[in-house]
Amino acid sequence: MPFSDSDRPPDWDCAIQRVSQGDEAAARGMVEALYPQLIRIVRRHLPRAADEEDLMQDIFMKIFAKLDHFRGEQPFPHWVARVALNTCIDKLRHQRTRPELRFADLSLEEVNFLEQSLAAEPQSDGPGRDGREVIDKLLATLNPVEQVALRLLDLEQKSIKEIAELTGWTPSKIKVAALRARRKLTQSLQRLEGHPA
Amino acid sequence: MNSATPPPAWETLAAAYRQAQRRDPAAQDEAAPFGFSQRLAALALAAQRHQRLAWLVRWSMRAALTAGLAAAGVALLRDPAPLLSAPALEIPGFASL
Numbered sequence: 249m250p251f252s253d254s255d256r257p258p259d260w261d262c263a264i265q266r267v268s269q270g271d272e273a274a275a276r277g278m279v280e281a282l283y284p285q286l287i288r289i290v291r292r293h294l295p296r297a298a299d300e301e302d303l304m305q306d307i308f309m310k311i312f313a314k315l316d317h318f319r320g321e322q323p324f325p326h327w328v329a330r331v332a333l334n335t336c337i338d339k340l341r342h343q344r345t346r347p348e349l350r351f352a353d354l355s356l357e358e359v360n361f362l363e364q365s366l367a368a369e370p371q372s373d374g375p376g377r378d379g380r381e382v383i384d385k386l387l388a389t390l391n392p393v394e395q396v397a398l399r400l401l402d403l404e405q406k407s408i409k410e411i412a413e414l415t416g417w418t419p420s421k422i423k424v425a426a427l428r429a430r431r432k433l434t435q436s437l438q439r440l441e442g443h444p445a
Numbered sequence: 446m447n448s449a450t451p452p453p454a455w456e457t458l459a460a461a462y463r464q465a466q467r468r469d470p471a472a473q474d475e476a477a478p479f480g481f482s483q484r485l486a487a488l489a490l491a492a493q494r495h496q497r498l499a500w501l502v503r504w505s506m507r508a509a510l511t512a513g514l515a516a517a518g519v520a521l522l523r524d525p526a527p528l529l530s531a532p533a534l535e536i537p538g539f540a541s542l
Binding site for chain 1: 454455456458459461462463465466475476477478481482483485486487488489490492493494496
């Protein structure tokens, strides 16, 4: 069985073969084994997605539909992560980009978090959910490629090489997207600092 | 200005975000909801079967069309007269005018 031993990594080749032959138990095992990895990707790139379960279903349906195209050139979990990331980028493209983040859009907790962070004050117990929401709101003002590039580079601290492998983008595309994104965020933060009313 | 270096404000925000992400139980491994894998496996395999059936139908149609064309070609080569000659046109009562 490809998923028989929880201590050992799944035998993906065996699982793929069995799913291609129509084995429902293998398909179920594949969903259960991949779900934690994919839900993390979805939550990181679409933190405000209300239809998380529908999105997960879309991702898995794409994986199963494209399973015959998997050639084993990269590890199966990497290939699956790319499918999930591309689905998230498609979803981000369909969402409206927030034109600009204004001070009035922030809650009191978000303002406090932002002020402490901009003053570079160490936060003893770290930010709560509001702290992260203000960053999600800031990132929502960027285009999908910039959002994904900056999340992977600065929030998940992946290397350019890792991001290139994950997304299929060239290193120069990633660097340019991150550069533009940081420039836009700097402007947004300066606007928020300068107009606190 | 070195534009490749993240600005300090963004750097601070990103560091705070990472710190919160590490401590958040929602960001940790989460198993699929009850029944999700069963439903999805059934859906995926049904779609797979449908895809294969559609492929079979598409190629069967193509094979039938090719066989029909081949049969017509062979018939034409063996005796082209009945297929190529037009039937005589006779309009009853026209000659009596």
